[in-house]
Amino acid sequence: MVKKYLFFISIILSIIFIFGITVKAELPEIELEIPKSIHLKAEKMIFSENGAKFAILFQETRPTKRRRQVIYIYDFVQKKWSKGVDLSEGFPEELEPLAFNYDGSRLAFRLREDLLILDTVNNKLTHHIKGVGSMTKASFSYDDRFLAFLMNAEWEVPTSLVLLDLKASDQESALIPCVEYSGELKAAGPITWSKDNKQIYYVEEYTWGTVNSLGVLKRYSVNEKKVEEVYALKASSSRVTKYFFSPNGQYLAMIIRELDESLRKSRYGLLIQRQGEFVYGTMLENWQDEVELDITDNFSTAGWIKNEKFYWINRDKMGSKLYIYNLLEKQLIKYNFKEHIYIAPAGMIIKLVR
Numbered sequence: 144m145v146k147k148y149l150f151f152i153s154i155i156l157s158i159i160f161i162f163g164i165t166v167k168a169e170l171p172e173i174e175l176e177i178p179k180s181i182h183l184k185a186e187k188m189i190f191s192e193n194g195a196k197f198a199i200l201f202q203e204t205r206p207t208k209r210r211r212q213v214i215y216i217y218d219f220v221q222k223k224w225s226k227g228v229d230l231s232e233g234f235p236e237e238l239e240p241l242a243f244n245y246d247g248s249r250l251a252f253r254l255r256e257d258l259l260i261l262d263t264v265n266n267k268l269t270h271h272i273k274g275v276g277s278m279t280k281a282s283f284s285y286d287d288r289f290l291a292f293l294m295n296a297e298w299e300v301p302t303s304l305v306l307l308d309l310k311a312s313d314q315e316s317a318l319i320p321c322v323e324y325s326g327e328l329k330a331a332g333p334i335t336w337s338k339d340n341k342q343i344y345y346v347e348e349y350t351w352g353t354v355n356s357l358g359v360l361k362r363y364s365v366n367e368k369k370v371e372e373v374y375a376l377k378a379s380s381s382r383v384t385k386y387f388f389s390p391n392g393q394y395l396a397m398i399i400r401e402l403d404e405s406l407r408k409s410r411y412g413l414l415i416q417r418q419g420e421f422v423y424g425t426m427l428e429n430w431q432d433e434v435e436l437d438i439t440d441n442f443s444t445a446g447w448i449k450n451e452k453f454y455w456i457n458r459d460k461m462g463s464k465l466y467i468y469n470l471l472e473k474q475l476i477k478y479n480f481k482e483h484i485y486i487a488p489a490g491m492i493i494k495l496v497r
Contacts, residue, residue, distance in 0.1 A: 169467070170448070170467075170486070170491065170492045171490075171492070173491055173492070173494070174494045174496045175217060175495055175496065176496055176497065177495050179497070188444075189241070189243060190487055191243035191246060191247030191488075192245045193246050194488040194489035194491075195219055195246060196216055196219065196243060197217055197243075197485075197487065198214050198216045198217075198227075198243065198250055199240070213226055213227060213229060214227040214238065214250070214261075215227070216247075216250070218247075225263070227266065228261065228267075228268060237254065239252060241253060241278060241292070242281040244283035245285055248262065248263055248264050249262060249283065249287070250263050251283070251292070253277075256273075257271060257274065258270070258271075258272040258292065258307070259271050259272070270307070270309065272314055275292075276294050276295045278292050278293060278294060278295075279293065279332060280292065280331075281293075281334065282333070282334040283336070284340045285338060285340055286340050287309065288310060288340070289306045289307060289340075290307040291305070291321070291334050292307065293305070293330050293331070293334065293345075301325060301326065301327075301328060303320065303322055303323045303329075304322040304345060304363060306320075321368070322361075322363055322370055327349055328348070329347070329349070330346075332345065333346075333386070335386070338392065340365070341364065341365055341366055344361070344362050344363075345360075346359065346360055346361070346384065346385075347361050358375075358376070358381075358382025358399075358400065359372055359373075360372070360386055361373060378401070380401055380403070381399050381400065382399065383398070384398050384400045384411075385397070387447055390447060390450055391450045393418065393450065394415060394416065394417050394422075394447070395415070395416045396413065396416075396445070397413070397414045398412070398427075399411065399412045399413075399414060411427045412425060412427055413425050413427055413453075413455070415470070417470075422470060423470065427455065427466075444456045444486070446486065446488065447488075448467070448488075452467055452469050453468050454467045456484065461481075462480050462481045462483065463479070463480040463482065463483050463484045464477065464478075465477070465478045465479075465480065465486075
């Protein structure tokens with residue numbers, strides 16, 4: 144009996160060992176040293192789609208004890224940090240990186256209520272659009288002609304989808320309204336362009352509160368100037384909160400949020416479609432006590448690794464939990480890290496160290 148018990152334990156330990164080796168073998172790890180003069184102030188990190196660059200918001204300590212918010216960029220090709228233009232002093236909420244273009248040569252970011260675009264190669268500002276409001280989502284078209292972003296120019300005005308024509312001669316002609324909302328509905332992120340630059344995807348949800356469960360994936364046709372519904376959950380207590388297209392466009396992964404019967408607790412799940420048919424579904428989180436808890440609080444980052452693997456990371460004070468679902472092998476792998484990790488689009492685990 145004891146021998147059988149020990150044998151059973153050895154099998155479990157072997158599985159755990161193989162599990163850890165599998166993750167490390169699939170995803171190489173890299174440690175990036177943070178410059179000593181800066182302090183990590185925000186966990187938001189964005190990557191260029193080709194995986195060459197990422198940007199992160201830091202708080203820089205200055206000799207005068209005045210603190211300046213700075214966007215730092217790391218170039219994986221040149222293997223070095225670069226500091227963007229110094230623009231903001233004060234609270235970190237005043238400055239936010241929004242999106243890279245495909246190759247990382249352009250970075251869109253928000254400074255207070257202004258929208259700016261930085262040429263990351265020459266470290267120069269190419270666009271400064273004033274007074275567009277509290278932006279949180281943006282996306283460059285693949286031909287670099289447009290920047291799509293969500294705009295909320297005034298208090299209590301629902302967020303709308305707007306295009307910025309990067310070749311326009313002045314600000315007035317550069318801003319092109321696409322989908323204007325009023326009342327109880329608004330546009331929400333993320334925003335994604337189709338590869339042919341003809342369609343923009345976004346999520347539509349209720350303007351006020353998170354108890355209401357509407358969360359519908361929509362598609363805006365740039366040429367035809369019309370909106371179509373892509374996917375909506377039939378359950379009245381669930382909604383789409385995030386979505387991710389695989390690089391080849393064959394798969395669509397959607398993060399859903401489900402409310403309990405009392406509308407006081409919520410949890411998250413994952414659905415993956417291939418050409419409209421579901422190939423995978425699972426619940427990701429246990430019920431949370433607070434409905435107002437946003438998805439970024441317990442479901443930090445997610446995305447595709449090439450075309451066959453989807454990952455998500457849950458981060459808390461204890462570290463990170465990495466989940467990888469392999470669509471070809473139909474296998475879910477989980478791994479725990481003591482520190483907070485990030486994953487580049489090419490499939491590299493990133494750890495920030497001093």
